[in-house]
Amino acid sequence: MTANRHVLITGVSRGIGAHLVRHYLAQHDTVVGCARGAAPLQHERYTHVQADVTNEGAVTKLCRDIRSRLGRLDVLINNAGIAGMNPVALTPMASARDIVTTNLLGTFLMTHAAIRLLRRSNAGRIVNFTTVAVPLRLDGEAIYASSKSAVETFTRIVAREVAGFGITCNAVGPSPIKTRLTAGVPAAKMERLISQQAIARWAEPDDVTNVIDFFLRPASAMVTGQIVYLGGAG
Amino acid sequence: MNDAEIEAIVLRAIHNINLAREPHAQIEESPRAAIFGPDSPLDSLGLVSLLIDVEEAMNDRGFDIMLSDARAMSQTLSPFRSVPALVAHIQSVLSAT
Numbered sequence: 001m002t003a004n005r006h007v008l009i010t011g012v013s014r015g016i017g018a019h020l021v022r023h024y025l026a027q028h029d030t031v032v033g034c035a036r037g038a039a040p041l042q043h044e045r046y047t048h049v050q051a052d053v054t055n056e057g058a059v060t061k062l063c064r065d066i067r068s069r070l071g072r073l074d075v076l077i078n079n080a081g082i083a084g085m086n087p088v089a090l091t092p093m094a095s096a097r098d099i100v101t102t103n104l105l106g107t108f109l110m111t112h113a114a115i116r117l118l119r120r121s122n123a124g125r126i127v128n129f130t131t132v133a134v135p136l137r138l139d140g141e142a143i144y145a146s147s148k149s150a151v152e153t154f155t156r157i158v159a160r161e162v163a164g165f166g167i168t169c170n171a172v173g174p175s176p177i178k179t180r181l182t183a184g185v186p187a188a189k190m191e192r193l194i195s196q197q198a199i200a201r202w203a204e205p206d207d208v209t210n211v212i213d214f215f216l217r218p219a220s221a222m223v224t225g226q227i228v229y230l231g232g233a234g
Numbered sequence: 235m236n237d238a239e240i241e242a243i244v245l246r247a248i249h250n251i252n253l254a255r256e257p258h259a260q261i262e263e264s265p266r267a268a269i270f271g272p273d274s275p276l277d278s279l280g281l282v283s284l285l286i287d288v289e290e291a292m293n294d295r296g297f298d299i300m301l302s303d304a305r306a307m308s309q310t311l312s313p314f315r316s317v318p319a320l321v322a323h324i325q326s327v328l329s330a331t
Contacts (some may be wrong), residue, residue, distance in 0.1 A: 064298060112302070116286050162280040 005029045006070045006121075008062075010053050010110055011080030013037035019078060019205040020212070021046065032066060034110075036078070040168040053080045054105035063113040072120035075216060077127045078107040081148075083181055088219075096143045103147035107154060111169075113160050115162060120177045124167035125216050128155045132233035136196055148173075159225030168192045168224035172211045175203045175231035197234025235297065235328065240321045241265055241297075247287040248317075251280065257306045259323050269315045278307070281314060292324070 007024045011017040012033035018040035024031050030045045039048035043184050049065070051058040066073060081103045084095055107128055118124030133145040152171055159169040175184050175197055176190055194200050211228050214220060245263055252260050259275045261267065268274040268280050285301045292299050303323070305311040313323035 040310075060298075060300065064293070065294075116280075116289065117287060119283075161279070161282075165283075 005074035006032070006066070006072060007075040007077065008032045008034065008066065008073055008110075008114060009077040009079055010034045010106070012040055014040065015181065016174070016177065016208055017079045020079060020209065023209045024075075029075075030070065031088050032062075032070075034062060050069060053078075053110055054101050055099045056109055056191045059109045059113050063117055067117055073114055073117035074121040074123065075127070076110060076114040077212065078110055078151075079129050080106055080110075082142070082182070083128055083131075083141075083144050085137055085144070085185065087140055088142045091143055099143050100147045100150075103144075104150045104154065107151055111154075111158060115165070115167070118162070118167050119165045122166065123218055124165065124222060125160070126155075126158065126167060126169040126173040127215050128152075128169070130155075130171045130227060130229075132173050132174040132193075132197070132229050132231065134173065135229060136193065137232050138193060155227065156225045165222060166221070168215065169220065170215045170224060170226045170228070172208060172215075173227060173233070174234055175228035175229070177205060177208070194231075196233070198201050199230075201231075203230045235295070237321055237325065240324050241317065243291045244288055244317055244320055244324075247284055247291060250278075250287060255280075259279050265317055269316055269320060270312060271316050281306075285314065288320070288324070297328060298326065299331065301327070 005135060007029045009017060009020050009031060009151055012021050012209060013035040017035065021029045021031055021033050021040055032047045032049065034051050034053065034054050036050065051062050053059060060177050080121050083097055084099050111126060118126065128151050130148040131145065133141045134149050134152065137187065138145065154167050155171040176194055194202065207230050215223060248261050248263050252263065261274060261276055262270065270276050276284065289299060289301055303313050306314055314318050
C-alpha cells in the first residue's frame with residue numbers, strides 16, 4: 001500500500017481536515033472527504049460527501065457508497081471534532097453533549113462502519129485525533145479533553161480488536177496550530193499553553209501530516225494503539 | 235427473503251470462514267449449529283469476520299443491513315449464538331427496515 005490508496009477523511013471543510021485532503025491528493029491517493037459543510041476543493045480524485053459523523057444513517061450510507069464505488073478503504077482519518085473552552089461551572093449540558101457526541105461517538109460511528117471496508121485492504125489504517133489538552137490538563141477544557149481521553153482509550157482498544165484484520169489504529173495529538181479555532185482564544189492564554197511544551201512553538205499542519213504519514217507507512221504495520229503528541233506535551 | 239434463503243447465506247459464510255481455519259477449529263456447517271459461545275470454537279474476531287461476510291452477502295442481494303447488537307457477547311441472549319438465532323435476528327432486522 002503506497003500510492004493510490006483510498007482515504008476517507010472526516011471534518012474536511014477547513015483547517016487540518018482541508019490540509020489533509022490536499023496532502024493526500026498530492027500523494028496520488030483517492031480521497032473521500034466528509035463534512036457538514038462544503039467541499040474544500042474540486043479535484044478529479046476527490047469526492048465530497050456532506051454528512052454529519054454523528055448521524056448513523058448518513059455514516060452507513062457514506063460507507064455503502066464507498067463500497068459500491070471504490071470497493072475498499074485503506075485509510076480512515078477521524079479528524080472531525082469540536083472544541084469548547086469553558087469552565088465546568090459555566091458549561092451548558094447541551095454544549096457538553098455536543099462535544100462528547102461529535103468527538104467520541106462520531107469517531108466510534110465512522111470506525112464501526114469503516115472496519116467493514118478497511119478489512120478489504122491489505123494494510124488498513126485508522127488514525128484518530130486527540131489533543132495536547134489531555135496530558136496538559138488545561139483548565140477550561142474539562143469536557144473537550146475528557147472526550148479526547150475517551151478517544152485515546154477507544155484507539156487503544158480498537159487497535160486490539162482490528163489487529164487480526166491487519167488494520168492498525170493510532171492517534172495524533174496536535175499542539176496548537178494557527179486555525180480559526182485558536183484565533184478565538186486570547187493570545188496570552190495560547191502563549192502560556194505553548195510554553196508548557198518541550199518544543200515551545202506553534203505547530204504547522206505539516207507537523208500533523210508527518211505523524212499521520214508515519215502511521216500510514218507500510219513499514220508501520222507493527223505500530224498500533226499508540227498516541228503521539230506534538231511538541232513533547234505528553 | 236425467506237428463512238431458507240437467509241440460512242443458506244449464513245451457512246455459505248460459515249463454509250467460507252472454515253476454509254481459512256485449522257481442522258480442529260472448524261465451525262459446524264449445519265442448520266442447528268452453534269456459532270458463538272461454549273459450543274463453538276469461534277472467537278470474537280472470528281464472529282466479527284463472519285457477520286461482516288453475512289452483511290456483505292445480504293448487501294449483494296440488495297438488503298443493506300448491519301448486524302450490531304448490544305447482546306452480541308451474551309452466552310444465552312446473543313442473536314449470534316446459533317444459526318437459527320442468527321437467521322431469526324436477520325429477519326427481525328429486515329422487518330425493522
